[in-house]
Amino acid sequence: MEDGAAGGDVSADRVIAELLDMGFEFDEISRAIGAVGPRRADVLEFVLGGSGNGKTKPSRESGSCHSVSSNAEPRPSDDGNKLANARKRLKQSSITDHLASNTGSERVSCGQKASMSYPCLAASDDPRAAVGTDMCSALKLESQFLLANSRSESDLRDKITAVMRKHFGFSSVKGFQKEALDSWFAHKDCLVLAATGSGKSLCFQIPALLTAKVVVVISPLISLMHDQCLKLAKHGISACFLGSGQPDSRVEGKAMSGMYKIIYVCPETVLRLMEPLKKLAENPGIALFAIDEVHCVSKWGHDFRPDYRRLSVLRENFIANKLKFLEHDIPLMALTATATIPVRADIIKSLKMSEDTVVVLTSFFRPNLRFTVKHSRTSASAYKKDFRELVGTYNDSRNFRGKGQKALREINPDSEGSSYESPDDTMSDDEDANVILMSHEDNSFGKTKVGMPLINEIAENELDVYPGVDDFDVTCGGFLECSRPENFASSAQCNKTSSSSSEIVDQGPTIIYVPTRKQTVELANYLCKTGLKAAAYNAKMPKSHLRQVHQQFHCNALEVVVATIAFGMGIDKSNVRRIIHYGFPQSLEAYYQEAGRAGRDGKLADCTLYCNLLRAPTLLPNKRSEEQTKVAYKMLHDCFHYALSTSICRAKILVKYFGEEFGPDGCRMCDVCINGPPQMHDFKEEAVVFMNALQAQNFPRFATTDKVWWEGLARILEGRAYIQEAAEIPRVLIQYPEVTEAGLNFLSMQSEEEGLYEYLDAAMLLVMNDPKPISTSSEWGRGWADPAIRRQRLAGKKMGRRKGKRHSRSHSTGFTTARQRLAEILSKRRR
Numbered sequence: 001m002e003d004g005a006a007g008g009d010v011s012a013d014r015v016i017a018e019l020l021d022m023g024f025e026f027d028e029i030s031r032a033i034g035a036v037g038p039r040r041a042d043v044l045e046f047v048l049g050g051s052g053n054g055k056t057k058p059s060r061e062s063g064s065c066h067s068v069s070s071n072a073e074p075r076p077s078d079d080g081n082k083l084a085n086a087r088k089r090l091k092q093s094s095i096t097d098h099l100a101s102n103t104g105s106e107r108v109s110c111g112q113k114a115s116m117s118y119p120c121l122a123a124s125d126d127p128r129a130a131v132g133t134d135m136c137s138a139l140k141l142e143s144q145f146l147l148a149n150s151r152s153e154s155d156l157r158d159k160i161t162a163v164m165r166k167h168f169g170f171s172s173v174k175g176f177q178k179e180a181l182d183s184w185f186a187h188k189d190c191l192v193l194a195a196t197g198s199g200k201s202l203c204f205q206i207p208a209l210l211t212a213k214v215v216v217v218i219s220p221l222i223s224l225m226h227d228q229c230l231k232l233a234k235h236g237i238s239a240c241f242l243g244s245g246q247p248d249s250r251v252e253g254k255a256m257s258g259m260y261k262i263i264y265v266c267p268e269t270v271l272r273l274m275e276p277l278k279k280l281a282e283n284p285g286i287a288l289f290a291i292d293e294v295h296c297v298s299k300w301g302h303d304f305r306p307d308y309r310r311l312s313v314l315r316e317n318f319i320a321n322k323l324k325f326l327e328h329d330i331p332l333m334a335l336t337a338t339a340t341i342p343v344r345a346d347i348i349k350s351l352k353m354s355e356d357t358v359v360v361l362t363s364f365f366r367p368n369l370r371f372t373v374k375h376s377r378t379s380a381s382a383y384k385k386d387f388r389e390l391v392g393t394y395n396d397s398r399n400f401r402g403k404g405q406k407a408l409r410e411i412n413p414d415s416e417g418s419s420y421e422s423p424d425d426t427m428s429d430d431e432d433a434n435v436i437l438m439s440h441e442d443n444s445f446g447k448t449k450v451g452m453p454l455i456n457e458i459a460e461n462e463l464d465v466y467p468g469v470d471d472f473d474v475t476c477g478g479f480l481e482c483s484r485p486e487n488f489a490s491s492a493q494c495n496k497t498s499s500s501s502s503e504i505v506d507q508g509p510t511i512i513y514v515p516t517r518k519q520t521v522e523l524a525n526y527l528c529k530t531g532l533k534a535a536a537y538n539a540k541m542p543k544s545h546l547r548q549v550h551q552q553f554h555c556n557a558l559e560v561v562v563a564t565i566a567f568g569m570g571i572d573k574s575n576v577r578r579i580i581h582y583g584f585p586q587s588l589e590a591y592y593q594e595a596g597r598a599g600r601d602g603k604l605a606d607c608t609l610y611c612n613l614l615r616a617p618t619l620l621p622n623k624r625s626e627e628q629t630k631v632a633y634k635m636l637h638d639c640f641h642y643a644l645s646t647s648i649c650r651a652k653i654l655v656k657y658f659g660e661e662f663g664p665d666g667c668r669m670c671d672v673c674i675n676g677p678p679q680m681h682d683f684k685e686e687a688v689v690f691m692n693a694l695q696a697q698n699f700p701r702f703a704t705t706d707k708v709w710w711e712g713l714a715r716i717l718e719g720r721a722y723i724q725e726a727a728e729i730p731r732v733l734i735q736y737p738e739v740t741e742a743g744l745n746f747l748s749m750q751s752e753e754e755g756l757y758e759y760l761d762a763a764m765l766l767v768m769n770d771p772k773p774i775s776t777s778s779e780w781g782r783g784w785a786d787p788a789i790r791r792q793r794l795a796g797k798k799m800g801r802r803k804g805k806r807h808s809r810s811h812s813t814g815f816t817t818a819r820q821r822l823a824e825i826l827s828k829r830r831r
């Protein structure tokens, strides 16, 4: 959506449709149109200003800096001024402005760098003496000098150290960076697998500074390329990006003639530029093709981009056998933070990387990230409970600083008669979950296993899918030049509410990832009402708003950004203290990459996943091949299992997912390490009943009572390979279980077996601790007709009421009853 439309009059209907798409509520939009008319810009300003919610915001927030989502009550008298100011504020620099300033900064940097002393070079040897202040020439000569003189490894080391100090201000390269550079130096292809934020970019940026040749970097997003160019410009390195978002048509020609040390290019463009790249390879030469975020190559990865697969043309074309002027094949360096073992193999195969490709593998473990999973219905009714701690974290520190000791209660929406709190949260939650689960299964059961219709929890058009390559212009790098350091709030208003900037560092910013655009607005509004400086961010919002969010986030003027995945790659902000996922991510790769945006400064950071443990994630892309469906289900399956685990350290599961062994100890920080596993349970009896039922072909569906528990048992048996999925496309939950050879062995040996001790998973623990029937299930409904069952249930309810708690029913009672009922059902069926 372009801002260009903002100034013109458009029909109210169109404005309503657009804003609904952004995630705003219909009522809110209507109210805004009523107040300011149907001009899109005015309506947007009204709703983004939070005026549309009609509630008085906390007094502390008056004139708050977080205008992107603040809640000021509109004052009709100053509407005109407000809109005029807003329009002024929303007017952002164009990308051409950015570029102009880039060029400027390059040249200034060049002049500055050229006059700086260079520790490795004797003054008389300094090639820059002859080149004045032209940065490109200076760098070329400098790098010619550097590499030409690097006869030994130790020479190279020294040169690298010098370049690191000079351009990046770091004293040394990290081990994995050294390995990657060594392989480049040996003209070998290389696959670099290193954690988020570990410094992969330097692996391909340094070669550009060590030779007179150019480095070509393939990157999936224009915004990412743009950010990197801005950062490099700051370090005095000339770089450009090519592709649909490049507004200056001359840049491509300049790049192909070798005027930039580093050329960022999207895969689509690199394929178009094959011939010019060959010329570039001849003169001045291409030092390296770097393929960043290379997991996009793989259909098994989380961000599959078909054009990435076609990058095999690089290996096919830029080899000494084909291009006679080449002494060696031009090395490929592929880099990612999230590639499982199958993805790695797929990358090497798809890109046709050479057989002696060096794999640089570092630990994916991020020791300062503390992972936690919390059960939640992840809807508005759970906000109060789920975000109490977060709200307290920010507000308490402000109160502590003596800003009126405002109790959370006073500024909490509940005190204003909000309906955020559910009267019976867990109960309705579980029932909802089961209703949906049942309806899914009812819909799919009996239909063909392949290609059966799938039900999405959320309409897909409410989601932000993976950002397109040309999401140009909403970048983070542009805001690196905050006038204050990261740990300072940037606006005067912010400073009004924070007596000490250091306390903002203590709190640090939070990113909350939600699945839908609507939730970004809903949750950001909620958080603003509690007094937090929060803003919504999703791909349908105007670019001007998104830029503003980036800017305020980078300068610590915002405490919380509530975003879809659109707030993504390229965020290299060091002090993010919390990443909250409010709803299941689409894969563990995506989860780890998003979580990896926390704690880049090495200090402790929290990564919390709130999800409904009683409802398997079901969201799948609408348009997909059978193979993609399988992959998508597998990814959701892995996410669900991660969340359900009660006995394995979270960090261990995550790094193991990427093929890394973690050793016997856990991280000692995650919820599982802290809480320890639950008691083991002997599942033998249930397992025998269950598998016998499967064997008798009499049990095509799970029992409808304590269904969640039986699903958990199926997971356990599947984990032991006693049962397996018979469906061609396995889903998140096992659908068509069948007993395996190992299962048959277990059944035949059961008298000799001691027991089947396993941990209950988190969903099983939930239903064990709070057993309740599934009111919508047909079995449950039929159960009421049975006087014995009715008596039992009523007795259970009374007992619950007497003790004043729903979960007062004894675990073993609920458990045994369910098991007995299942056995009865099965024996009836057999008869």
Ligand SMILES: Nc1ncnc2c1ncn2[C@@H]1O[C@H](COP(=O)(O)OP(=O)(O)OP(=O)(O)O)[C@@H](O)[C@H]1O
Pocket: 170, 171, 172, 173, 174, 177, 194, 195, 196, 197, 198, 199, 200, 201, 202, 336, 337, 570, 572, 596
């Ligand atoms: N040798 C080093 N010493 C200290 N800091 C470094 C070093 N190398 C890189 N860094 C810093 O690490 C941070 C992250 O670097 P970079 O953006 O390259 O990470 P990344 O591995 O590409 O992460 P992501 O997977 O999220 O893209 C940067 O701020 C960078 O300056």
Ligand SMILES: [Mg+2]
Pocket: 200, 201, 292
């Ligand atoms: Mg990177």
